[in-house]
Amino acid sequence: MSQAEVKRAAGAPARRPSPLWTLALFRSELGTTFRRWRTIALLGVLAAIPVLTGIAVKIETSDGGSFGEGRGGDGQGPAFFSQITNNGIFLVFASLAATLPVFLPMAIGVIAGDSIAGEAGSGTLRYLLVAPAGRTRLLLAKFTTVMAFCLVATGVVAAAGLATGALLFPLGDVTLISGTTVSFTDGLLRTLAVAGVVAYSLIGVATVGLFISTLTSSGIAAMAATVGLLITVQILDTIPQLHAIQPYLFPHYWLSFADVLRDPVYWDQLTKNFELQALYVAVFGSAAWARFTAKDITA
Amino acid sequence: MARIRPTQVADDGFWDEDRPKGRHKAVRYAAPVAVAGIAAATIGLVPALASTGSPDLPKITAEELISKIAASDAEQLSGSVKITTDLGIPSLPGGVSLGDLAGGQQGKGDAAPESKLAELVSGSHTLRVAADGPERQRVSIIEKAAEYSVIHNGDEVWAYNSADNSVYHAKSPEKAAKGDHRREAPGDLSDLTPREAAKKALAAVDDTTQVKVDGTARVAGRDAYQLLIRPKQSDSTVGSIRIAVDAHNWVPLKFTLEPKSGGKAAIDVAFTEVDFGKPKASSFRFTPPKGAKVTEEGRAEHKAKAKGEEQGLRELSKLNVVGKGWDSVARLDLPGGLPASASGGGGPSEFLGGLGKKVKGDFGSGTVLSTRLVNALITDDGKVFVGAVDKSALIDAADAAK
Structure with missing residues (x-):
């Protein structure tokens, strides 16, 4: 029996953590993260995007024309924009499609990059580790918080989109992109599914951010590295000569959330997206664990 | 006097009992490496294992197979079709390909099916098809965050392009077409299923052709016979045509045309997913969404265009x-x-x-x-x-x- 195990066996009856203990750590992490002004500002910016988009579309189409008509007519605006004026629910899809490539992952890069490195940078990481929670559990709490932020950030965009869409444009039966019409309730359910898929699409970049965050003790460096990596990977994803590696880049299947709006749902790309994100979580999650549990905490 | 001791407790494992040291640190990194390795192995091996299947099926002659294809009465199906074409069409200076030109002559923002056909001439595309008898069919081309669908239901033909929310509407092809085959709107696109391609190839089978059954294969998870068609004449650029035919209901599932020059198949049309059950009735129902640009087939400009096309076709038919x-x-x-x-x-x-x-x-x-x-x-x-x-x-x- 090693010394450590003896120590643990002796200490166990005295301070055995209750099952809720992990939850308490998670709760405190969640509270700290979401009470920060930085987080609130990020969510505010994310909420502003659908609102501004909605107002812009409303102004452009106020003369009765449809979106995109006045622009020399290549006729193809960004995804879903042409349908916003007819059904406000499409503002949700349009704003998710608009925020998914840059704004959402950037916000997540900030939160994920800051999660460990920020604590280390401000000298609070060692105090967190003084609590008898163990590094693995702390990392899990940080990871869960970042995942929760993915969900909340997507939810904020979707909710702001839905609210703006409902206020400015008519709502009603939804014509799916396959041409079949479903009821508004069914459309709302699909919207929920789309938001879920978008949130899930972000966990890959979130885990990469968490891993980068364990590498450095400067929060800014981790954020910048995560966001820089995000932009680099997105550029790589558009270079046709690199098509061989593109299916393994985390943003490659991001737009597959639109496949939820086909009838029947087209699972091919969605499944690939799910697998790819899970792979990124597994690889970079375990790498973050390997790094964080083995590193010297000096601050 | 008390001894002054440094207050910093450097690295005694105070707050983390099982923190590894030295060599053990490296061992932890085995976890991400192992995960990545397993993933790489899975990605590498699974497709290889999946494609090795050549099921044992009773022997059949080419004549029997062809007559079974002709007699096949599976009228209900739905599934996904992948089309890959590499015809080697030369690009015009400036990077415009001939395929683009063929598509470009149609007005933009017009959901007429002909303009979409040209897009399929090059590259790889995924189509979803559904059919329920001769009266109800739909074909959609899957695009990034958009879809182009042609829906034929009874005497109505709708085409819907979700990218720009435009709709094309025509009355029954029988009534509108007047014997001109090119105007059959849904026919245009359903020609792209392996079934139609196989029908055309088999129609060309005569004494200048060598036909044989060439083993079995698995296509879209179904057992299939492979029919090999090879032109006997040496001047043809067609090397061989391979048709995989479902061994249970004799529907062609895969069509591959290889040019004599070798290399990648010039045309490869295959079901990636197929279901011979009755498709949902709602998939054949279409109402134009509010605010969509609807182009009626009967409009004057269209008539003129159709007339021009007809004339061109008549001239061509004199060839x-x-x-x-x-x-x-x-x-x-x-x-x-x-x-x-x-x-x-x-x-x-x-x-x-x-x-x-x-x-x-x-x-x-x-x-x-x-x-x-x-x-x-x-x-x-x-x-x-x-x-x-x-x-x-x-x-x-x-x-x-x-």
Whole structure:
């Protein structure tokens, strides 16, 4: 029996953590993260995007024309924009499609990059580790918080989109992109599914951010590295000569959330997206664990 | 006096009992490496394992197989079709391909099916098809965050392009078409299923063709026989055609055309997913969404366009076909010699010369435009010879026509 195990066996009856203990750590992490002004500002910016988009579309189409008509007519605006004026629910899809490539992952890069490195940078990481929670559990709490932020950030965009869409444009039966019409309730359910898929699409970049965050003790460096990596990977994803590696880049299947709006749902790309994100979580999650549990905490 | 001791507790494992040291640190990194390794192995091995299946099926002759295909009565199906075409169509200077030109002549923002067809001439596309008897079919082309669907239900034909929310509407092809096959809107796109492609290939089977059953395969998770069609004539550019036919209900599942020059298949149409159950009735129902641009087929401009097309077709139908079987070469005369081209500087023949190769023969001189499958000889006096044959066969045909 090693010394450590003896120590643990002796200490166990005295301070055995209750099952809720992990939850308490998670709760405190969640509270700290979401009470920060930085987080609130990020969510505010994310909420502003659908609102501004909605107002812009409303102004452009106020003369009765449809979106995109006045622009020399290549006729193809960004995804879903042409349908916003007819059904406000499409503002949700349009704003998710608009925020998914840059704004959402950037916000997540900030939160994920800051999660460990920020604590280390401000000298609070060692105090967190003084609590008898163990590094693995702390990392899990940080990871869960970042995942929760993915969900909340997507939810904020979707909710702001839905609210703006409902206020400015008519709502009603939804014509799916396959041409079949479903009821508004069914459309709302699909919207929920789309938001879920978008949130899930972000966990890959979130885990990469968490891993980068364990590498450095400067929060800014981790954020910048995560966001820089995000932009680099997105550029790589558009270079046709690199098509061989593109299916393994985390943003490659991001737009597959639109496949939820086909009838029947087209699972091919969605499944690939799910697998790819899970792979990124597994690889970079375990790498973050390997790094964080083995590193010297000096601050 | 108390001893002054450093307050910093450097690294005694105070707050983390099981923190590893030295070598153990490296061991932890084995976890991400192992995960990545397993993933790489799975990605590498699974497709390899999946494609090795060649199921044991009772022997069947080619004649039996062909008659079974003809008798196949599976009318309800739904699934995904992947089309990959690599015809080697030469690009025009400036990166515009001939395929683009064919599509570009249609008005933009118009959901008419013809304009979409041209897009399928090159690259790889995924289609979803559903059919419920001859009255109800739908085909959709999957695009990034958009879809182009053609829905045929009874005497209505709708085409919907979700990218720009435009709709095309036509009445029943039987009524609108008046015997002109090109105007059958849904037919245009459903021609792209392996079934239709196989039908066309089998229609071409005659004594110039060698047909045999060439083993079995698994396509879209179903057992299939492979039918191999090979032209006997040596001038043909078609190397072989392979058709995988479902071993249970005799529906062609995969169609592959390989050019004689080798390399990648020129046309590869295959079901990636297929279900022979009855598709949902709602998939054949279409109501134009609010605010969509609806183009009616009967509009004047369309009529004019259709008329022009019809006329063009009538002219084309007058073309002479020489040779037989796979070696047939079609000959058409361009009214008034070479058409004036849009290119700024050189004359039309110079423009063509940039695309193809100059040739000379007893007929005079001309330009050969080659793709991987179809070659065309345009003579300087305005005759065009087209066929799925090699260059020398075209020149022979031109010489013979002299």
